[in-house]
Amino acid sequence: MEKNGDPSHYLKPGEFESIKKFAENKKTPFLLINLKTVEEKYEELEKNLPYAKIYYAVKANPEPEVIKVLANKGSNFDVATVFEINSLLALGVAPERMSFGNTIKKEEDIAYAFEKGITLFATDSESDLMKIARQAPQAKVFFRLLSDGSGADWPLSRKFGAHPDVIFGLALKAKKLGLIPYGLSFHVGSQQRDIGQWDDAIAQCKYLFSSLEDADISLKMINLGGGFPSDYVQPTNSIEIYAKEITRFLKEDFGENMPQIIVEPGRSIVGDAGVIVSEVIMISRKSTANHYNWIYLDIGKFGGLIETIDESIKYPIFTDNQRQKQDLIEVILAGPTCDSMDIMYENYRYQMDKDLKEGDKVYILTAGAYTASYSSVCFNGIPPLQVYTTRL
Numbered sequence: 354m355e356k357n358g359d360p361s362h363y364l365k366p367g368e369f370e371s372i373k374k375f376a377e378n379k380k381t382p383f384l385l386i387n388l389k390t391v392e393e394k395y396e397e398l399e400k401n402l403p404y405a406k407i408y409y410a411v412k413a414n415p416e417p418e419v420i421k422v423l424a425n426k427g428s429n430f431d432v433a434t435v436f437e438i439n440s441l442l443a444l445g446v447a448p449e450r451m452s453f454g455n456t457i458k459k460e461e462d463i464a465y466a467f468e469k470g471i472t473l474f475a476t477d478s479e480s481d482l483m484k485i486a487r488q489a490p491q492a493k494v495f496f497r498l499l500s501d502g503s504g505a506d507w508p509l510s511r512k513f514g515a516h517p518d519v520i521f522g523l524a525l526k527a528k529k530l531g532l533i534p535y536g537l538s539f540h541v542g543s544q545q546r547d548i549g550q551w552d553d554a555i556a557q558c559k560y561l562f563s564s565l566e567d568a569d570i571s572l573k574m575i576n577l578g579g580g581f582p583s584d585y586v587q588p589t590n591s592i593e594i595y596a597k598e599i600t601r602f603l604k605e606d607f608g609e610n611m612p613q614i615i616v617e618p619g620r621s622i623v624g625d626a627g628v629i630v631s632e633v634i635m636i637s638r639k640s641t642a643n644h645y646n647w648i649y650l651d652i653g654k655f656g657g658l659i660e661t662i663d664e665s666i667k668y669p670i671f672t673d674n675q676r677q678k679q680d681l682i683e684v685i686l687a688g689p690t691c692d693s694m695d696i697m698y699e700n701y702r703y704q705m706d707k708d709l710k711e712g713d714k715v716y717i718l719t720a721g722a723y724t725a726s727y728s729s730v731c732f733n734g735i736p737p738l739q740v741y742t743t744r745l
């Protein structure tokens with residue numbers, strides 16, 4: 354069911370050659386971000402969802418050059434902490450273009466965000482709502498609905514959001530507290546391959562819009578979250594199909610009374626734009642009877658590949674060589690650190706060149722999202738993942 358192993362399935366013509374050239378004489382591992390691809394992914398989403406306001410989810414890749422490129426394109430930003438707020442302010446992003454999307458906030462951080470000029474906040478609990486009311490009077494709040502994340506390769510279930518009955522009560526309370534109950538949000542799970550999940554979530558929004566209308570609260574906005582795909586080993590539909598389907602779901606439920614629509618893409622904007630270049634440190638076999646080589650790379654779970662937990666995200670992985678099927682063998686891929694969980698793929702068998710050698714480069718494609726921002730600071734003394742940007 355998966356795509357054939359060739360870098361040209363994932364990259365633009367000539368891009369793999371340029372990446373190899375860039376990697377010559379560079380110390381590995383590093384992440385190379387193609388800013389042109391970031392722009393193209395942004396434009397593609399904008400074109401397919403022309404009515405939606407885009408809030409890039411900063412956590413996916415907070416690299417300053419990425420933020421600048423998106424800011425120039427007119428993007429808004431979903432921020433989760435005061436640290437993200439500060440780094441965006443330092444890059445000249447206006448606070449009106451930020452939404453505080455984290456539902457888990459310290460009261461002092463809400464105060465800080467509001468003082469800096471942010472007036473749009475996500476919430477999903479009474480405690481958080483009270484903090485917002487105290488520290489950000491008259492701010493707009495949107496309420497996050499629970500979503501179980503099924504169908505997603507990287508679910509965000511349970512931890513965030515609340516049931517519609519709780520949300521209903523929060524909206525009434527927000528109004529009483531002098532806040533503006535502005536809209537609803539959800540996140541159907543990251544790398545969500547089942548587009549139908551948006552249908553269910555939008556139907557819940559419709560139900561709440563109607564019942565709150567009866568209580569004299571007129572919501573204005575729906576935040577469709579992230580979940581849009583990057584191009585990994587397992588196939589997904591195009592953004593165009595996602596957009597068409599989601600638009601159809603919205604029309605079915607809201608007809609002519611379409612609310613304002615926000616999207617918060619992270620992965621789909623930066624995922625395809627990044628390649629991690631790494632190197633084989635060691636190749637070994639555990640027993641003479643064992644069929645599989647263990648390939649140890651100079652990057653692993655702690656260096657940026659944490660989304661290989663449970664082998665959830667399967668990156669397309671290639672080497673310098675042109676590969677013929679008869680020259681490939683199944684391998685186990687592991688990282689360089691002294692922790693036994695630092696194994697990327699053991700059940701799902703990647704195929705790599707039979708004659709792969711220590712010192713050979715290994716290219717991990719579609720690695721622009723949730724890699725550098727997740728890499729550890731000093732585990733085993735290894736520094737955070739080096740990031741370069743380019744235009745290819």
Ligand SMILES: *Cc1c(COP(=O)(O)O)cnc(C)c1O
Binds near residue numbers: 410542579
């Ligand atoms: C992480 C996150 C996103 C981005 O999700 P992707 O699946 O990477 O697009 C969007 N919204 C919120 C609230 C998030 O926490």
